[in-house]
Amino acid sequence: MKWTVLSDNRSNDNRLSTEHGLSILLETKRHRILLDTGASDVFVRNAEVLGIDLSTVDYVFISHGHADHAGGLRYFLNQNQQARVIVSPDAMSGKFYSKRGNLHSIMTVWPEDLKDRLITIERTCEIADGLYVIAHIALIHPLPKGNQHLFVEDSNGDYVHDDFRHELALYTDGFLFTGCAHSGLENILAACPYPVKFVVGGFHLLDGQESEEELLELAERLKKHYPTTRFYTSHCTGDNVFEVMKEMMGEQLQSFRCGTTMN
Numbered sequence: 001m002k003w004t005v006l007s008d009n010r011s012n013d014n015r016l017s018t019e020h021g022l023s024i025l026l027e028t029k030r031h032r033i034l035l036d037t038g039a040s041d042v043f044v045r046n047a048e049v050l051g052i053d054l055s056t057v058d059y060v061f062i063s064h065g066h067a068d069h070a071g072g073l074r075y076f077l078n079q080n081q082q083a084r085v086i087v088s089p090d091a092m093s094g095k096f097y098s099k100r101g102n103l104h105s106i107m108t109v110w111p112e113d114l115k116d117r118l119i120t121i122e123r124t125c126e127i128a129d130g131l132y133v134i135a136h137i138a139l140i141h142p143l144p145k146g147n148q149h150l151f152v153e154d155s156n157g158d159y160v161h162d163d164f165r166h167e168l169a170l171y172t173d174g175f176l177f178t179g180c181a182h183s184g185l186e187n188i189l190a191a192c193p194y195p196v197k198f199v200v201g202g203f204h205l206l207d208g209q210e211s212e213e214e215l216l217e218l219a220e221r222l223k224k225h226y227p228t229t230r231f232y233t234s235h236c237t238g239d240n241v242f243e244v245m246k247e248m249m250g251e252q253l254q255s256f257r258c259g260t261t262m263n
Contacts, residue, residue: 002027004261006046007038008234011258015049017042018258021068022235030129034060035177037072044075054079063179064167065091070108077111089120090166095153134169134191141186145209180204180236200232207238219248232256
């Protein structure tokens with residue numbers, strides 16, 4: 001198994017562009033899966049720099065409906081003519097907004113020619129040999145406090161807090177992709193019925209939201225309940241958050257950047 005970060009907020013390689021978005025190419029013995037598509041064509045341009053051919057991708061997994069994870073989908077479709085697109089129907093129908101600062105839309109403009117390529121997910125299932133999608137994650141553990149700024153427009157035109165029913169997670173061969181983990185990292189782990197060796201994605205733990213004590217308690221619980229699992233994060237995980245949690249988790253917690261490749 002191999003995964004390569006194509007789009008992220010950060011980079012250690014000056015050849016690669018950055019953006020507030022996330023896209024990762026996951027390659028297994030059976031599948032090539034693009035995990036989210038970032039906000040724009042940054043992931044396409046970075047793939048070209050890294051010598052990665054996106055035309056051979058089998059599946060595109062969209063973790064949720066926000067534009068920083070699905071905005072680049074239309075650019076991917078120009079590169080690839082056969083990959084199936086895995087997404088929640090609630091992600092495609094939802095009208096999403098953020099109230100961080102001024103109210104603004106974070107909706108995705110979905111390509112019109114998706115119909116024949118869609119795999120819409122409404123329950124946890126295996127969609128291909130050894131490839132599982134986790135849906136409708138039960139919200140048992142605390143949610144990220146940054147969610148308080150995120151809303152969806154209801155049928156009456158009112159803005160209500162997003163419950164993230166549109167968020168999915170993907171699992172294969174011990175690898176769990178969290179997208180932004182709006183549903184909470186612990187909730188996603190609890191919803192995954194398979195053994196997890198690696199957790200990769202954003203944690204949606206923004207600097208200035210959770211207290212240092214809350215972060216240390218979360219890190220301690222992860223270390224206690226998932227002692228052999230390694231966690232890799234960036235994107236919507238704050239720099240200070242990462243340092244606080246790493247103090248507790250040590251080598252069990254690592255960061256990624258644009259161009260990061262792990263085997």
